Amino acid sequence: MRATLLHGAHDVRLEDVPDPVLQLPTDAIVRVTAACVCGSDLWGYRGVRPVKEPRRVGHELVGVVEEVGSQVTSLRPGDFVIAPFALGDGTCAHCRNGIWTSCVRGAAWGAPDKDGLLVDGAQGEYVRTPFADANLVATPGLPDDALVPSLLTLSDVMGTGHHAAVSARVGPGSTVVVVGDGAVGLCAVLASRRLGAARVIAMSRHADRQAIAREFGATDIVAERGAEGAAVVRDLLDGVGADAVLECVGTRESMEQALDVTRPGGYVGYVGVPAGGPELPIGTMFSGNLNVAGGVAPVRTYLPELLAEVLDGTINPGRVFDLEVPLGQVGEAYAAMDERRAVKSLLRPQA
Amino acid sequence: MRATLLHGAHDVRLEDVPDPVLQLPTDAIVRVTAACVCGSDLWGYRGVRPVKEPRRVGHELVGVVEEVGSQVTSLRPGDFVIAPFALGDGTCAHCRNGIWTSCVRGAAWGAPDKDGLLVDGAQGEYVRTPFADANLVATPGLPDDALVPSLLTLSDVMGTGHHAAVSARVGPGSTVVVVGDGAVGLCAVLASRRLGAARVIAMSRHADRQAIAREFGATDIVAERGAEGAAVVRDLLDGVGADAVLECVGTRESMEQALDVTRPGGYVGYVGVPAGGPELPIGTMFSGNLNVAGGVAPVRTYLPELLAEVLDGTINPGRVFDLEVPLGQVGEAYAAMDERRAVKSLLRPQA
Numbered sequence: 041m042r043a044t045l046l047h048g049a050h051d052v053r054l055e056d057v058p059d060p061v062l063q064l065p066t067d068a069i070v071r072v073t074a075a076c077v078c079g080s081d082l083w084g085y086r087g088v089r090p091v092k093e094p095r096r097v098g099h100e101l102v103g104v105v106e107e108v109g110s111q112v113t114s115l116r117p118g119d120f121v122i123a124p125f126a127l128g129d130g131t132c133a134h135c136r137n138g139i140w141t142s143c144v145r146g147a148a149w150g151a152p153d154k155d156g157l158l159v160d161g162a163q164g165e166y167v168r169t170p171f172a173d174a175n176l177v178a179t180p181g182l183p184d185d186a187l188v189p190s191l192l193t194l195s196d197v198m199g200t201g202h203h204a205a206v207s208a209r210v211g212p213g214s215t216v217v218v219v220g221d222g223a224v225g226l227c228a229v230l231a232s233r234r235l236g237a238a239r240v241i242a243m244s245r246h247a248d249r250q251a252i253a254r255e256f257g258a259t260d261i262v263a264e265r266g267a268e269g270a271a272v273v274r275d276l277l278d279g280v281g282a283d284a285v286l287e288c289v290g291t292r293e294s295m296e297q298a299l300d301v302t303r304p305g306g307y308v309g310y311v312g313v314p315a316g317g318p319e320l321p322i323g324t325m326f327s328g329n330l331n332v333a334g335g336v337a338p339v340r341t342y343l344p345e346l347l348a349e350v351l352d353g354t355i356n357p358g359r360v361f362d363l364e365v366p367l368g369q370v371g372e373a374y375a376a377m378d379e380r381r382a383v384k385s386l387l388r389p390q391a
Numbered sequence: 392m393r394a395t396l397l398h399g400a401h402d403v404r405l406e407d408v409p410d411p412v413l414q415l416p417t418d419a420i421v422r423v424t425a426a427c428v429c430g431s432d433l434w435g436y437r438g439v440r441p442v443k444e445p446r447r448v449g450h451e452l453v454g455v456v457e458e459v460g461s462q463v464t465s466l467r468p469g470d471f472v473i474a475p476f477a478l479g480d481g482t483c484a485h486c487r488n489g490i491w492t493s494c495v496r497g498a499a500w501g502a503p504d505k506d507g508l509l510v511d512g513a514q515g516e517y518v519r520t521p522f523a524d525a526n527l528v529a530t531p532g533l534p535d536d537a538l539v540p541s542l543l544t545l546s547d548v549m550g551t552g553h554h555a556a557v558s559a560r561v562g563p564g565s566t567v568v569v570v571g572d573g574a575v576g577l578c579a580v581l582a583s584r585r586l587g588a589a590r591v592i593a594m595s596r597h598a599d600r601q602a603i604a605r606e607f608g609a610t611d612i613v614a615e616r617g618a619e620g621a622a623v624v625r626d627l628l629d630g631v632g633a634d635a636v637l638e639c640v641g642t643r644e645s646m647e648q649a650l651d652v653t654r655p656g657g658y659v660g661y662v663g664v665p666a667g668g669p670e671l672p673i674g675t676m677f678s679g680n681l682n683v684a685g686g687v688a689p690v691r692t693y694l695p696e697l698l699a700e701v702l703d704g705t706i707n708p709g710r711v712f713d714l715e716v717p718l719g720q721v722g723e724a725y726a727a728m729d730e731r732r733a734v735k736s737l738l739r740p741q742a
């Protein structure tokens with residue numbers, strides 16, 4: 041089959057690799073019908089994280105079950121499924137607590153699992169999925185193709201934006217600020233409105249992203265950044281700050297921006313992969329009772345709840361995709377996001 | 392009147408100072424009947440925080456209202472009152488959000504208020520209290536003297552331990568670890584059991600404090616510290632870690648200890664005044680979904696709820712006091728805590 045490998049900075053290649061086969065009785069083989077490029081994939085692509093040797097990439101996918109192991113009971117060939125970006129066994133204490141990302145037998149797309157067996161990257165034609173019963177969530181019947189982009193967001197960005205909102209305790213009447221206007225930030229806007237937020241201020245400098253933020257329910261857009269942006273936000277919130285601030289970037293500057301507009305006793309819900317150094321300013325947090333919650337999103341936990349609303353049309357997070365290309369053009373999918381020509385690129389591995 | 396001043400390292404002095412008088416119509420003058428020394432007072436006493444010029448000290452007190460300003464409506468001379476360690480106006484947005492410690496017109500004992508008028512320190516015979524209606528909580532009638540130590544803890548340590556527990560979302564069935572066996576840590580044990588925790592592991596190396604922790608409801612005591620302590624705690628919790636870890640010290644080591652025994656998705660509730668540097672390890676927090684909540688405790692918010700249980704005998708946090716001296720021996724009150732001969736010292740300004 042064909043799969044994407046990252047070779048180094050600005051060097052992704054589609055290559056022929058072995059077709060995956062069932063390795064364990066709890067595995068399933070999935071034919072990937074849609075995958076995508078994540079903001080976090082750009083770190084390797086941009087050389088921020090050096091690439092030691094070529095590796096499989098991609099961690100967001102939907103597809104059709106091709107084959108199941110002998111112990112898989114809830115899935116059968118032909119099922120349309122959504123896969124979370126982090127894989128768990130579904131039975132350990134952490135999975136039972138809802139934190140699948142900390143599963144003791146957890147696995148990640150594109151890397152060997154705890155048994156040392158490769159789990160294929162999502163940016164390819166097929167994947168072997170460990171603990172298939174636990175991880176894959178099937179839709180009732182084959183979904184309409186128009187729903188595929190939204191279903192694909194449940195693999196990562198919509199669940200991640202939702203995690204930011206849940207971690208920051210967004211609820212009915214909340215005032216919310218979203219820092220970051222990438223796909224996750226935009227989904228955080230949608231998640232906040234869905235949870236009942238009264239006010240959602242999206243910080244964004246790009247007209248195309250501002251438009252999606254408004255569609256997703258942002259009540260205000262703030263284009264300024266830094267101290268100036270914080271002043272504008274605080275003015276909008278009567279000088280008090282926001283109940284919940286969703287940090288969807290991961291840099292030191294974005295976290296400072298977030299803490300700067302949180303009201304005393306409020307929450308920063310953060311899901312941006314930390315790239316800005318290992319520190320949070322505990323002195324500032326302490327004096328203002330600024331709480332910091334979140335982390336790598338356990339999207340599997342949220343999948344059933346969000347899936348129901350995608351299927352009935354209540355939410356349409358797939359709007360974050362503004363480029364769609366066949367797998368053969370994966371290089372363009374990366375380049376467009378890297379150059380900010382696209383918010384998020386969708387790949388069609390079977391096209 | 393006599394009041395305590397901190398002159399420098401290991402140098403507290405009882406001195407004659409002007410009697411406080413009503414300065415504003417919202418003030419009350421309170422005759423202090425019991426005050427105490429706080430763990431945080433030891434920082435100045437030990438020279439960790441340099442003393443630029445002699446200053447009034449003490450921020451925990453109960454007493455009897457002596458005189459009220461013309462706009463004070465809920466209090467009258469003779470009322471027995473408890474004062475929170477941080478003073479607010481009770482009406483600003485932050486006070487209404489329950490975070491009195493961030494009041495826009497907030498004041499602290501022993502320092503000038505926003506009008507530049509001195510608010511006396513609590514370790515003295517009398518204090519001027521700004522926004523008396525808002526800050527002072529009266530008991531129904533004069534309480535039995537045996538209740539005074541417990542009532543005094545509502546001024547700070549019991550409310551602070553409670554804030555740690557509430558911030559860490561302790562509730563029915565929670566597994567809890569308390570880091571720190573000072574008065575706040577011990578009160579955090581009591582607060583956790585009161586909130587329904589199923590398991591409360593107190594980390595303590597001192598037999599006298601271990602005994603109080605057990606009295607307050609600790610189910611387990613762990614005397615080990617650091618990596619060894621973390622291993623023992625994790626063993627007690629089936630390798631999973633605790634739902635809630637209450638950090639009641641404020642050093643870098645104690646925060647590391649706390650994060651090290653928190654389960655993925657769990658909360659560190661921290662109330663120790665940060666003394667170990669400005670940083671929290673966001674990478675560790677992110678990968679394990681370790682949430683950090685808390686800060687300087689808005690004890691005024693919790694006072695009515697906790698007061699009811701002190702008055703009816705449900706909780707007896709006053710057990711943390713193991714030394715009681717007249718104000719004239721304030722030096723001994725400090726020295727005993729500094730030398731760890733006492734957990735917490737109670738002062739009787741009228742004795």
